[in-house]
Amino acid sequence: MTTVDSSNATPEVAVDPNAVSVTINGKVVAARKGEMIIAAADRTDDFIPRFCYHPRMEPVGMCRQCLVEVVGPRGPMMVVSCMTPVADGQVVNTETEGVKKAQEGVLELLLANHPLDCPVCDKGGECPLQDQAFSHGPGESRFVEEKRHYEKPIAISENVYLDRERCILCDRCTRFADEVAGDALISFTSRGNNTQVMTFPDEPFSSYFSGNTVQICPVGALTAKPYRFKARPWDIEHVESTCTTCSVGCRTVVQSSRDELVRYQGVDSQPVNWGWLCDKGRFNFESINSKDRLTTPLIKDASGNLSATSWSVAIDSAARMLRTALTVSPQSVAFIGGARGTNEDAFAWAQLANALGVDSRDSQMADGLPPQVFSLPQATIADIDTAKTIILLAPDLKEELPVLYLRVRHAAEKRAGRVVEVSPRATGLAGKAWKKVHVEPGKTAAALRALATDAAFTAQLASGSVVVIVGRMNLAESEESVVHALAEVLHMAPHATVLPVLRRGNVRGAITAGLTPRNGGKSTAEILEAAAAGKIECLVLLGADPLSDVPDADLARRGISGARNIIAIDTFITQSSALADIVLPAAAYGEKEGTTTNVEGRISNVAQSITPVGTSRPDWMIAVELGTATSHDLGVASYNELHAAMISGVREFAPAVDTHAVQHDGVIVAHPTPITLTRTDSASSERNSYDYRAVVSRKLYDNAIGTAKSPSLATLGETSAVIVNPLDVPRIGAQVGESVRVTSPRGSIALPLHESVDVLRGTAWLPINLGGSDVRELLDVAKDVIDLKIEKMS
Amino acid sequence: MSRLNEANIKTALEIIARYPRPKSALIPLLHLSQEQNGFITRDAMVHLGELVGVTSAEVYGTATFYEMFRFEPVGKYLVNICGTMSCALMGAGDLMHHAEHKLGVKAGGTTADGMFTLAHAECQAACTEAPTLQVNYRFRYKVTNSDFDALIDDLKSGKLSDEIPSHGVVARIRQRIPADRGVGAVAPELATENPVWMDGKAAL
Numbered sequence: 002m003t004t005v006d007s008s009n010a011t012p013e014v015a016v017d018p019n020a021v022s023v024t025i026n027g028k029v030v031a032a033r034k035g036e037m038i039i040a041a042a043d044r045t046d047d048f049i050p051r052f053c054y055h056p057r058m059e060p061v062g063m064c065r066q067c068l069v070e071v072v073g074p075r076g077p078m079m080v081v082s083c084m085t086p087v088a089d090g091q092v093v094n095t096e097t098e099g100v101k102k103a104q105e106g107v108l109e110l111l112l113a114n115h116p117l118d119c120p121v122c123d124k125g126g127e128c129p130l131q132d133q134a135f136s137h138g139p140g141e142s143r144f145v146e147e148k149r150h151y152e153k154p155i156a157i158s159e160n161v162y163l164d165r166e167r168c169i170l171c172d173r174c175t176r177f178a179d180e181v182a183g184d185a186l187i188s189f190t191s192r193g194n195n196t197q198v199m200t201f202p203d204e205p206f207s208s209y210f211s212g213n214t215v216q217i218c219p220v221g222a223l224t225a226k227p228y229r230f231k232a233r234p235w236d237i238e239h240v241e242s243t244c245t246t247c248s249v250g251c252r253t254v255v256q257s258s259r260d261e262l263v264r265y266q267g268v269d270s271q272p273v274n275w276g277w278l279c280d281k282g283r284f285n286f287e288s289i290n291s292k293d294r295l296t297t298p299l300i301k302d303a304s305g306n307l308s309a310t311s312w313s314v315a316i317d318s319a320a321r322m323l324r325t326a327l328t329v330s331p332q333s334v335a336f337i338g339g340a341r342g343t344n345e346d347a348f349a350w351a352q353l354a355n356a357l358g359v360d361s362r363d364s365q366m367a368d369g370l371p372p373q374v375f376s377l378p379q380a381t382i383a384d385i386d387t388a389k390t391i392i393l394l395a396p397d398l399k400e401e402l403p404v405l406y407l408r409v410r411h412a413a414e415k416r417a418g419r420v421v422e423v424s425p426r427a428t429g430l431a432g433k434a435w436k437k438v439h440v441e442p443g444k445t446a447a448a449l450r451a452l453a454t455d456a457a458f459t460a461q462l463a464s465g466s467v468v469v470i471v472g473r474m475n476l477a478e479s480e481e482s483v484v485h486a487l488a489e490v491l492h493m494a495p496h497a498t499v500l501p502v503l504r505r506g507n508v509r510g511a512i513t514a515g516l517t518p519r520n521g522g523k524s525t526a527e528i529l530e531a532a533a534a535g536k537i538e539c540l541v542l543l544g545a546d547p548l549s550d551v552p553d554a555d556l557a558r559r560g561i562s563g564a565r566n567i568i569a570i571d572t573f574i575t576q577s578s579a580l581a582d583i584v585l586p587a588a589a590y591g592e593k594e595g596t597t598t599n600v601e602g603r604i605s606n607v608a609q610s611i612t613p614v615g616t617s618r619p620d621w622m623i624a625v626e627l628g629t630a631t632s633h634d635l636g637v638a639s640y641n642e643l644h645a646a647m648i649s650g651v652r653e654f655a656p657a658v659d660t661h662a663v664q665h666d667g668v669i670v671a672h673p674t675p676i677t678l679t680r681t682d683s684a685s686s687e688r689n690s691y692d693y694r695a696v697v698s699r700k701l702y703d704n705a706i707g708t709a710k711s712p713s714l715a716t717l718g719e720t721s722a723v724i725v726n727p728l729d730v731p732r733i734g735a736q737v738g739e740s741v742r743v744t745s746p747r748g749s750i751a752l753p754l755h756e757s758v759d760v761l762r763g764t765a766w767l768p769i770n771l772g773g774s775d776v777r778e779l780l781d782v783a784k785d786v787i788d789l790k791i792e793k794m795s
Numbered sequence: 796m797s798r799l800n801e802a803n804i805k806t807a808l809e810i811i812a813r814y815p816r817p818k819s820a821l822i823p824l825l826h827l828s829q830e831q832n833g834f835i836t837r838d839a840m841v842h843l844g845e846l847v848g849v850t851s852a853e854v855y856g857t858a859t860f861y862e863m864f865r866f867e868p869v870g871k872y873l874v875n876i877c878g879t880m881s882c883a884l885m886g887a888g889d890l891m892h893h894a895e896h897k898l899g900v901k902a903g904g905t906t907a908d909g910m911f912t913l914a915h916a917e918c919q920a921a922c923t924e925a926p927t928l929q930v931n932y933r934f935r936y937k938v939t940n941s942d943f944d945a946l947i948d949d950l951k952s953g954k955l956s957d958e959i960p961s962h963g964v965v966a967r968i969r970q971r972i973p974a975d976r977g978v979g980a981v982a983p984e985l986a987t988e989n990p991v992w993m994d995g996k997a998a999l
Binding site: 185 | 854
C-alpha cells in the first residue's frame, strides 16, 4: 500500500475496473464488462432459452429466442440477451408476461417450417428445439399452411448428413466451421425463405472437425453417419472419460447402448478441449465394436499357425517363454509399447519389468523425444491462451493433435499471442503465423541461432511469456536435431515454457509409469537392432506394432524376424502380432477403467462403458497374471489396489489422489526439478544439390488400426505420394500425378509425384503410413537426415 | 475457362486494393465476373475465392444472396416483365403472353440463339408507368405489344447496343481510383487508435 498523506483518505480497496453488477429477476449477479446478459444469467438458476448462442463462439443474434426485458428509462425494452452486454446497475427480467409472449412467438415462428418429425429424428429426446418447445413454446401453432420441403437428408460430407427441413438457420455449424475450425466449407446460401446451409457445389464439408457441428446443432438438421438410427437418447448410458486417440486428452462422454459403444460427445473442459473433438477421435469407436477384435488368446500350433487357446494355457506358455529367456539373461528380454493403455496398465507392466529385471522397455516407437523434455519448465495447454509468443517446433498440429491446433488457432485469431512456425514445411497453422521459419531438415538449430540477430524476433520474445510446442516435425530427422533446436530457443528465451507433444495416446503416462529404458536398457530402435542380431530371446509387444509403426521398415522387419519368441498383447491381429508366438487379447478403450496422461501431463480418468469383448482383459491384469505365473507377485488384485499402488509408487502421479479432479478436468503431474538443455554445435551434412531432403510426417487419417477398423474413417485416408515444390517439378522431368522412382540409401519405391507450395525447394514431403507404397522403406532411424533421389520412370 | 481473364485480373486487383480487407471486394468482383461471362460460373467463384482469400463456399453463400447474380447461362438480354399489382392491372399478363409468343420461350426460358432470357419480375417501383419491363435493368415504360415487338427487333438489329449493353455489364465507364486518392481505410482489427469521431475530436 502506498503512503497516505490525506486525513480523509479511505483505505485502498482493489477495485476490479471490469466488474459490474446486474440484477436478473431480482437477484444481483456479478459480471464482467463485455459479457453478454445470457452468460451472466447462466450463473443463476434462471434459464434463458436459446438456439444460436454458444459460449465458445461469437454471438450473432440469429434465432431471437433469448429475448428478455431490460428496464430502461422509458420502461422495459425487449432485447436479445446473447447480443446485449451487461452494464452496471442493469435490471433484467427474463420471466415476465411480455418476455413469455415474445419467446412463445419466436418459437411458433421457428416451428412454422419445422417438420416435427421427432419420432424418426435422431435428435428426439436430446433436442434443444424439442425441449424448449415444451418449456418455452406456446403449445400450439396458428400456422396451417404447407411446410417447406426439401430432399432429406443430403450428405454434405462422408460422415455428416443435412436435413434442411429441420434446420432453423441458427448459424452454429457455419460459425463453427469458419470461426473455430477455420474450414469455412459450409455457408448460408440464397435468401429469405430459401436460405439454407450448403457446401459449394461438389465440394464436401471435409473438415477434420465436422463432427462438432453435429454435436452443437440444436435441432436434428445435422446427423452423423456413424450414429444415425443406432440408439435413442433415453436408451444410452453415459460415462465421462478422456479420449486417448492422440495425446491431447480431450474430455468426452462415452455413450453405449445394449453393451455397444454408439457415440462419443465432447465435454467442455476449460483446460483442455473446450468441448471440441476431432472426427478421428469422435468416430473411431467403431473400431472397438469391430468384428475383427481379438476375443480369445492365440498360440502358435505345431504347423506354425496361430490358433485359439485358453487363458491358462496362454499365460503358462508365456511365463515359460519369459523364464527361459531370463535364464539366458535379463538383457535378452524386452518390452516395446504401452502407450495405448492406461497409466495403471503401464505401471503394472513396468512393475513386472522391474520384478523380472527387464531394463529394455520403451513405449516410444523410435519416433518420439527423449524423456528429459518432461523435465524442462512445463507449459499447459491453457498457457497458450495467454502466451505472447507461441513457438511451433512441432509436427503439423492440425494433422497430429487436431484439438490442440484449434487452441493455437484461437490464440492467433484473437491476436492474443503471436505464432512462430519453425518447420521444414508450411503446416496447417502457417496462415496464422506471425513469423515463418521454414528450414531444410538438419539446419533448424542453425536457423534458430541466426534468428538471435533478428531484432523484431528477439523483441517479440522479450515482450512476455513464451510457450514452445515441441515434437517430431520430421520423422526422417533425428530426435537430437529437435533437442538441439529446442536448446537454441530456450537460450534465446530462457523464460519460455515447453509443451512436449508426443503423439501417441498415453505415451507420457507410460513413460512416467516406467515404460522407458532404465539402467542402460535399450530403446525401441536398439531393441530391434539387438533382435536382428539374435540377441533377444523374448520380445513382448504391449499393443505395439513395430512393423507398421517404427519409421524404418527394414529395421522393424529384421527385428521382428530376429526375435526368438514374441508375446503380443493386442486388440487386433496386426502385421506384428500375426508373427507372434502367443497373442493375448486386450480390453480396449471403453472396456476398462483407469487414468491417462495427456501432452501437458494432465491425469484424467478413462471410464469403462461396456464389457470387454470375448475373454479379453485389461493389460494390467495380464501383467499381474504373468507376474504370478513367473513367481513375482505384483501385490495387487484389483484395479483400485493397482491405482493406489501407482499413486504411492510414482511420485509424478501423486496429485491423482484427488479423485474428483481426475474424473473431471484432471490434475497436472508433479514435475521434477527442471533441467536446462546445453547448446551443441550440430554439424549437419550438406545435401547433394541433385537430391531432395526427406520430410516425413503423418496425416490425420492414416493406416492406424483404430482408423482402419472404423468403416466411417477408413475411406478418408489418402494414398502415399511424394510432394515437392512446383518449381522442382520440371527438374524431375515427370508430370504431376505420374509415378516416379524415389530412392534413398535404404531402398527404392514408386510414388505418384505431387506438387505443393507448402514444400520447400530441395525437399520432398512424404506423408507416412498411408495406402500405396510404404514410405518407411526409405527411412533409417540411425540417420540424422535422409536425402532422396527422385527420378522419372523409364 | 470462366476464371477472370488477364485484363480483368488486373482490374480485380485494383478493386481489391481499395478495401482494407480483401474479401470486402467480393461483390464488385462478382459483377466483374458476370460482366465477363454473362453469368456467375462455378470456376469463377473458385477463382474469386482465391483472389480475396475466402473459401468457394463463402463466395457461393454471398453470391446466391443477391438476385442480380445468375448461376445459369442468361441471354445477351435479360427481359424482366413486372407482374406486380399496378402492372398486372394494366395488362402485364397479356404482355407476358405476347412476349412468350414473340420470343418463342416460356417465362424463365432463353431463346435458342442465346439472345433473350424472358423472366417474371416483382415490382420495379414505377407503378405510374405500368406495365413496365427492364432489359438488362434498363427501364421501358407503358409497354404495349407493339412496343415490345419494336424493342425486340431493335435489340436484334443492334440499334440499341449503345444504350443497353449485354447482360452483366453494370456500367460501361469503370471507376478508376488511383492509389493516392484512396481513403486509406484500415481494417478494424489493425486500427491502432479510435476513429476521430469516437474521441469527440472531429470538427462538427
